[in-house]
Amino acid sequence: MSKKKLVISSGAGISAESGIKTFRDADGLWENYPVMEVASHEGYLRNPALIHKFYNERRAQLIDAQPNAAHLGLVELEKDFDVRVITQNVDDLHERAGSANVLHLHGELMKVRSVRHEKRVYTLPCDELSDKGLVTSVDTVDPYGDHVRPHIVFFGEAVPNMDAAAQLAHDADIFVVIGTSLVVYPAAALIQYVKRGVPIYYIDPRPASVPEWVHVIPKPATQGVAELITLLRQ
Numbered sequence: 001m002s003k004k005k006l007v008i009s010s011g012a013g014i015s016a017e018s019g020i021k022t023f024r025d026a027d028g029l030w031e032n033y034p035v036m037e038v039a040s041h042e043g044y045l046r047n048p049a050l051i052h053k054f055y056n057e058r059r060a061q062l063i064d065a066q067p068n069a070a071h072l073g074l075v076e077l078e079k080d081f082d083v084r085v086i087t088q089n090v091d092d093l094h095e096r097a098g099s100a101n102v103l104h105l106h107g108e109l110m111k112v113r114s115v116r117h118e119k120r121v122y123t124l125p126c127d128e129l130s131d132k133g134l135v136t137s138v139d140t141v142d143p144y145g146d147h148v149r150p151h152i153v154f155f156g157e158a159v160p161n162m163d164a165a166a167q168l169a170h171d172a173d174i175f176v177v178i179g180t181s182l183v184v185y186p187a188a189a190l191i192q193y194v195k196r197g198v199p200i201y202y203i204d205p206r207p208a209s210v211p212e213w214v215h216v217i218p219k220p221a222t223q224g225v226a227e228l229i230t231l232l233r234q
Contacts, residue, residue, distance in 0.1 A: 005082045007169055007174070008074055008084070009190050010086070010178045012179060013179020013220070018066060020065055036155065041154045041157060055152070070179075071096075073222075074099055078100060086190065107150070107152035108152075109150070110123060112124065112151055114147075115149050159186055162186050166189075169193035172198055174198065174201070174232070175194045175198055176200070176202075177201070177202045178203045181204075200215065202215070203221060203225065205218060205219060
C-alpha cells in the first residue's frame with residue numbers, strides 16, 4: 001500500500017527557532033539593509049560587492065545554525081508518509097535534518113551560479129571558487145572564467161520552481177503550512193492549488209486569517225510539528 005503524500009510548505013518561521021534571522025520581523029534583515037540593494041538584480045549590478053558581503057554574512061550565520069525539532073519532526077513523518085517539502089527558505093536546514101525531498105522556491109544560500117550560464121551552479125564550500133568556501137571577492141570566477149552571483153531568486157525575477165510546487169500542492173493528500181505569514185507571493189498561492197476536501201493544517205504562532213476548514217495550530221514550529229505528528233498518527 002502506497003503512503004499518503006504529505007506536502008509541507010515551510011517559511012521563515014520554521015528556521016527562526018534555529019536562530020536564522022527573518023527578513024520582515026522587528027530587527028529583521030530588511031531593517032539593517034536596503035532591501036532592493038541586496039535582493040534585486042539591479043542592486044547586484046550597482047554594487048556586487050555589497051551583495052556578496054550580505055550573503056556571506058547569511059552563510060556564516062547558517063553554518064553555525066542547526067536543524068531544530070520541527071525540521072527533525074518532518075523527517076520522522078517520512079516513516080508514515082511520502083513527505084515532500086516546498087520551502088521559501090534559502091537555508092539548507094531541511095536537508096541537514098535529513099528530509100529526502102526538498103524543493104526550494106527562492107533559491108539556495110549555499111550555492112552560487114554563473115552570471116552568464118545560469119545552469120552552472122556550484123555548492124559551497126567549493127575549492128573551484130574559493131579555498132575558504134565563500135565568495136570573498138567580486139572578482140571570484142568559476143572554472144570557465146565567468147563571475148558568479150548568489151543562487152537566489154531576487155525580487156522581480158521569475159520563480160522557476162513554482163510550477164513544480166503547484167503540482168505538488170495539487171497532488172497532496174494532506175497539505176501543511178508552517179511558519180509563514182501567507183502574504184509572500186507566489187508561495188502564498190500554493191494553498192489555492194490543493195484539491196477540495198484535502199486536509200490542510202497551518203502552524204504559526206501568529207496565524208493569518210484562513211478559511212474555516214483549515215486546521216490552525218497557533219504555536220511555534222517546534223511545538224506545532226509535535227502536535228501535527230500526534231494528530232496525523234491518530
